[in-house]
Amino acid sequence: MDSALLVLETWQISGMINESARLARAFCDRRLPVMAFLDTHHPNKPEDPYPTHCIVGTHESNLVPALQWIEKEPNVTIRRKDCFDGYFGSIEDDGSNVFVDWAKNHQIRKLVVVGVCTDICVLDFVCSTMSARNRGFLRPLEEVVVYSAACATFDIPPHVATHTKGALAHPQEFMHHVGLYMAKERGAKIANQLSFSEQTKA
Numbered sequence: 001m002d003s004a005l006l007v008l009e010t011w012q013i014s015g016m017i018n019e020s021a022r023l024a025r026a027f028c029d030r031r032l033p034v035m036a037f038l039d040t041h042h043p044n045k046p047e048d049p050y051p052t053h054c055i056v057g058t059h060e061s062n063l064v065p066a067l068q069w070i071e072k073e074p075n076v077t078i079r080r081k082d083c084f085d086g087y088f089g090s091i092e093d094d095g096s097n098v099f100v101d102w103a104k105n106h107q108i109r110k111l112v113v114v115g116v117c118t119d120i121c122v123l124d125f126v127c128s129t130m131s132a133r134n135r136g137f138l139r140p141l142e143e144v145v146v147y148s149a150a151c152a153t154f155d156i157p158p159h160v161a162t163h164t165k166g167a168l169a170h171p172q173e174f175m176h177h178v179g180l181y182m183a184k185e186r187g188a189k190i191a192n193q194l195s196f197s198e199q200t201k202a
Contacts, residue, residue: 012172013116016152020114021066023150026196028073033106035099036070037089038063039121040080047083049166056080077102084121087128103138110143112194114150119179122151126183134187144188148180 027034039054040061041047054060061080063071070076079098081089090099103111111129115122126144133141155172156164184190 012152012176016114016116016150017064017066019147019150023112023114023147023194024067024070024076028070028075030196031075033102033108034070034073034076035086035102036063036067036076036078037086037115037121037125038078038080039082041082045082085124085128086121087125087132100132100137103141107140108138109140110145111141112145112147112191113188114147116151117153117179118148118151118176119153119182122146123179123182126188127186130186130188145194146180146183146188146190147194148176148190148192151179152176153179 024034038061040056041052041054043052043055046052062068071078077098079086079090083089087097087099090097092098102108113122113126113129126146129138129141129144132138133144153172153176154170156167156170158169161167161169180190
């Protein structure tokens with residue numbers, strides 16, 4: 001049973017990575033603006049309730065190998081964040097917001113969101129972005145689209161959670177759909193495929 005769960009988890013995460021890489025290539029070929037958030041934490045600043053992860057300087061805080069090539073693309077902006085939410089993780093010490101400035105500078109009207117984890121980082125970012133859009137902070141942003149095929153989350157089976165202090169069961173497929181449902185409830189659109197028109201080329 002454990003092996004089957006591990007295969008399921010690996011398949012879903014691999015599918016998310018492959019689809020994210022394919023989408024990133026499509027955006028870069030069309031010179032469309034891309035912002036990539038990287039979870040990057042300092043050891044003395046834990047992200048409760050989660051265990052230590054993505055510590056600055058470790059491989060976990062970097063892009064996976066399939067996406068490392070985007071760091072050299074001129075249309076890509078990399079933002080290292082130390083919290084769940086890329087929107088709040090974009091706030092600088094002076095109060096400015098790197099994501100807000102990026103969206104305004106590129107006149108983003110439709111934002112496509114992908115990533116991991118669907119029900120945590122993706123959902124939190126979508127909720128904050130929708131609230132900011134509704135308040136008029138992100139003009140001319142009109143639509144936020146979550147591309148489900150390029151999102152995924154993790155799996156913690158009940159029997160593992162029962163024997164792990166502080167852990168909660170986290171059924172991967174179910175929580176992925178919970179994240180998508182909540183994002184839709186906040187006003188985002190959920191898409192299972194994307195297409196590009198000639199007008200999207202820079």
